[in-house]
Amino acid sequence: MASAGGSLPRYIAQRLLLIIPMVFLLTTIVFLLLRVAPGDPVSATVGGRLSEAAQAERRAALGLDRPLIVQYLDYLKDVATLQFGETITDNRAIIDIVQENGGATLTLAVAAFIVALTIGLPLGMVAGRFRDSAGDVVIRIFGVITYAAPVFYWGLLFQLFFAGALGWLPASGAASPITIFEVEERTHILLLDAIIAGNSEAILDILEHLIMPACTLGLLLSGIFIRLVRVNVLQSLRGDYIEAARARGIGEVRLMRAHAFRNALVPVVTVIGLQVALLMSGAILTEATFNWPGLGNELVQYINNRDYAAVQGIITLFAVVVVVVSIVIDIVNALIDPRVRY
Amino acid sequence: MTWASRLVAPFRQTTGFARWILLAGMLLVGIFVILAVFAPWIAPFDFAQVRYPDGERFPKSAPPGGDFLLGTTTSGSYDVWSRIVWGSRTALEVVAISVILSVAIGAPLGLVSGYLGGSLDRMLVLLMDALYAFPSLLLAIVFSFLLTDLFGGGIAAAGVALTVIYVPQYFRVVRNTTVSAREATYVEAARAIGAPKRTVMTKYLFGNVVQNVPVIGTLNAADAIGTLAALGFLGLGIQPNEAAEWGYDLQRALDDAGAGIWWTGVFPGLAIVLLVTGLTFVGEGMNETFNPTLRKRRLRPFTLPPREAVAFEAGKGQVDL
Numbered sequence: 001m002a003s004a005g006g007s008l009p010r011y012i013a014q015r016l017l018l019i020i021p022m023v024f025l026l027t028t029i030v031f032l033l034l035r036v037a038p039g040d041p042v043s044a045t046v047g048g049r050l051s052e053a054a055q056a057e058r059r060a061a062l063g064l065d066r067p068l069i070v071q072y073l074d075y076l077k078d079v080a081t082l083q084f085g086e087t088i089t090d091n092r093a094i095i096d097i098v099q100e101n102g103g104a105t106l107t108l109a110v111a112a113f114i115v116a117l118t119i120g121l122p123l124g125m126v127a128g129r130f131r132d133s134a135g136d137v138v139i140r141i142f143g144v145i146t147y148a149a150p151v152f153y154w155g156l157l158f159q160l161f162f163a164g165a166l167g168w169l170p171a172s173g174a175a176s177p178i179t180i181f182e183v184e185e186r187t188h189i190l191l192l193d194a195i196i197a198g199n200s201e202a203i204l205d206i207l208e209h210l211i212m213p214a215c216t217l218g219l220l221l222s223g224i225f226i227r228l229v230r231v232n233v234l235q236s237l238r239g240d241y242i243e244a245a246r247a248r249g250i251g252e253v254r255l256m257r258a259h260a261f262r263n264a265l266v267p268v269v270t271v272i273g274l275q276v277a278l279l280m281s282g283a284i285l286t287e288a289t290f291n292w293p294g295l296g297n298e299l300v301q302y303i304n305n306r307d308y309a310a311v312q313g314i315i316t317l318f319a320v321v322v323v324v325v326s327i328v329i330d331i332v333n334a335l336i337d338p339r340v341r342y
Numbered sequence: 343m344t345w346a347s348r349l350v351a352p353f354r355q356t357t358g359f360a361r362w363i364l365l366a367g368m369l370l371v372g373i374f375v376i377l378a379v380f381a382p383w384i385a386p387f388d389f390a391q392v393r394y395p396d397g398e399r400f401p402k403s404a405p406p407g408g409d410f411l412l413g414t415t416t417s418g419s420y421d422v423w424s425r426i427v428w429g430s431r432t433a434l435e436v437v438a439i440s441v442i443l444s445v446a447i448g449a450p451l452g453l454v455s456g457y458l459g460g461s462l463d464r465m466l467v468l469l470m471d472a473l474y475a476f477p478s479l480l481l482a483i484v485f486s487f488l489l490t491d492l493f494g495g496g497i498a499a500a501g502v503a504l505t506v507i508y509v510p511q512y513f514r515v516v517r518n519t520t521v522s523a524r525e526a527t528y529v530e531a532a533r534a535i536g537a538p539k540r541t542v543m544t545k546y547l548f549g550n551v552v553q554n555v556p557v558i559g560t561l562n563a564a565d566a567i568g569t570l571a572a573l574g575f576l577g578l579g580i581q582p583n584e585a586a587e588w589g590y591d592l593q594r595a596l597d598d599a600g601a602g603i604w605w606t607g608v609f610p611g612l613a614i615v616l617l618v619t620g621l622t623f624v625g626e627g628m629n630e631t632f633n634p635t636l637r638k639r640r641l642r643p644f645t646l647p648p649r650e651a652v653a654f655e656a657g658k659g660q661v662d663l
Binding site for chain 1: 468469471472473475476477478479480483484485487488491564568571572575576577578589592593595596599601602604607608611614615618619622623626
């Protein structure tokens with residue numbers, strides 16, 4: 001159909017265009033809140049620690065002595081060129097922070113997603129198939145508890161048990177000092193660097209450090225997957241085509257796998273897009289718990305130092321990532337499920 | 343039907359899991375409400391107390407037992423149990439503020455925006471969508487970073503910071519329900535008899551579009567407890583000299599994990615888990631009860647009469663004729 005073929009590119013173009021107002025709106029909100037509301041970020045940040053003259057100098061260096069509207073336009077230009085500004089306390093460019101610490105966050109996020117899918121999909125499917133059975137109740141309670149327990153509480157319990165009581169795993173950090181010293185930095189992703197170097201001891205060390213943070217964050221996400229998959233399996237099992245398949249004498253196992261489960265997954269893909277926000281929040285807390293050298297940990301450090309410019313830059317970056325990812329997911333969805341396009 | 347019986351009617355229609363979950367949740371929440379209301383009588387010490395009345399200092403990181411039911415902390419030697427009791431008051435106060443404020447802002451805004459439509463509606467939807475797409479923790483971080491700097495880290499500041507992240511949810515739900523209800527026959531009828539917009543919104547639409555609000559409110563309350571704790575854990579939100587806060591206590595407990603001191607972290611965390619679980623159970627239970635697509639009603643077991651008997655009866659009937 002010609003019209004159907006034409007609507008997909010148009011849909012994609014529409015979604016992509018939406019990135020601009022969304023990012024614009026979010027950066028404006030962040031600018032208003034963190035640049036305009038506190039009055040002067042420099043005195044708010046280093047007020048007690050630097051002399052008046054030094055503060056004025058810092059203000060001039062950051063361009064904060066110019067009119068607000070000029071600063072705002074400058075800031076929008078920065079965001080458009082993916083610069084995000086500079087910190088006040090230690091004069092680092094935000095883009096450098098992203099480069100140095102983004103790899104650790106990415107490693108953690110990917111590992112956590114793998115853990116979450118491994119736990120969440122099968123459990124959700126079983127709970128949905130055997131609704132209101134003992135297994136369903138247990139799995140749902142597990143889902144509620146993973147959601148109810150703050151991710152840092154899981155982290156703390158893991159630390160108490162696996163690092164403290166059993167002594168199996170290192171309590172915090174991304175690797176032992178010796179590993180960080182030995183592995184040559186290439187990609188800013190420690191695990192990848194170790195693999196490139198072929199240093200098996202370093203790989204093992206890094207994986208040991210990764211297990212607890214990944215499971216902590218993964219558990220948080222798995223609860224969401226369980227709930228989602230369960231509800232969607234329930235709904236797709238109610239579909240007429242399931243009735244029809246059953247009437248054709250298709251076995252229960254095949255019915256679940258080939259008919260119900262696959263259709264139940266479509267909405268799950270949609271929601272994975274929304275989970276990026278949760279993943280990001282969870283990653284910040286997990287990093288703070290395990291002293292994981294990622295972006296979230298940096299953000300927390302700068303929050304504690306009251307560095308307005310740094311917080312503004314990192315938050316804006318997060319906002320841009322979330323908007324872009326959620327719109328990309330929308331597009332992927334349209335590709336998977338033609339109904340979305342109309 | 344009286345108000346009370348109308349209120350419990352859906353509850354009585356629930357079966358098995360939904361009813362059990364609703365009861366368990368109400369029980370858990372009830373315990374924390376009691377702790378919060380009667381905190382001065384239940385907690386043996388004040389939340390920031392580190393000395394006996396006679397001036398002697400509490401022992402540092404004392405294990406559970408003796409004067410200290412759940413032990414004392416490492417940093418500051420506070421009584422863990424007292425801080426949990428006072429912390430439930432903090433948590434419930436902050437959550438009450440944020441839920442009430444966000445309903446009070448989000449629901450009317452959604453109603454007006456959905457009913458009037460036009461450019462106001464489009465602008466609000468875009469703004470709310472942008473806020474909604476933003477990770478809620480980040481939003482809370484930004485607001486609480488700002489508010490603690492400007493107004494100090496009190497309960498009101500934390501409540502307002504949390505409000506911002508929940509307003510879009512009420513707005514979206516109420517707006518979308520309003521948009522679909524706007525075309526309903528009863529609204530058209532109201533317009534036809536000349537009811538002004540204000541009357542249509544308050545008298546006709548309001549009661550119909552706020553049906554989901556209690557469920558969302560309860561689930562948001564659960565979420566707010568977690569977010570408040572997360573802010574405290576990151577060193578934002580309630581400051582330690584203002585009130586007892588579980589998330590802050592957990593952050594202080596992180597360093598104890600290696601030293602085998604478990605009671606400083608395990609108990610405040612457990613309080614969070616139990617309260618969030620309780621609120622989630624209440625919300626889920628209500629959802630299963632009020633949401634007709636999820637509700638399973640009790641059905642009377644029905645067995646068909648055996649086949650031979652029917653044939654026999656039928657045959658007999660023919661003979662009789």
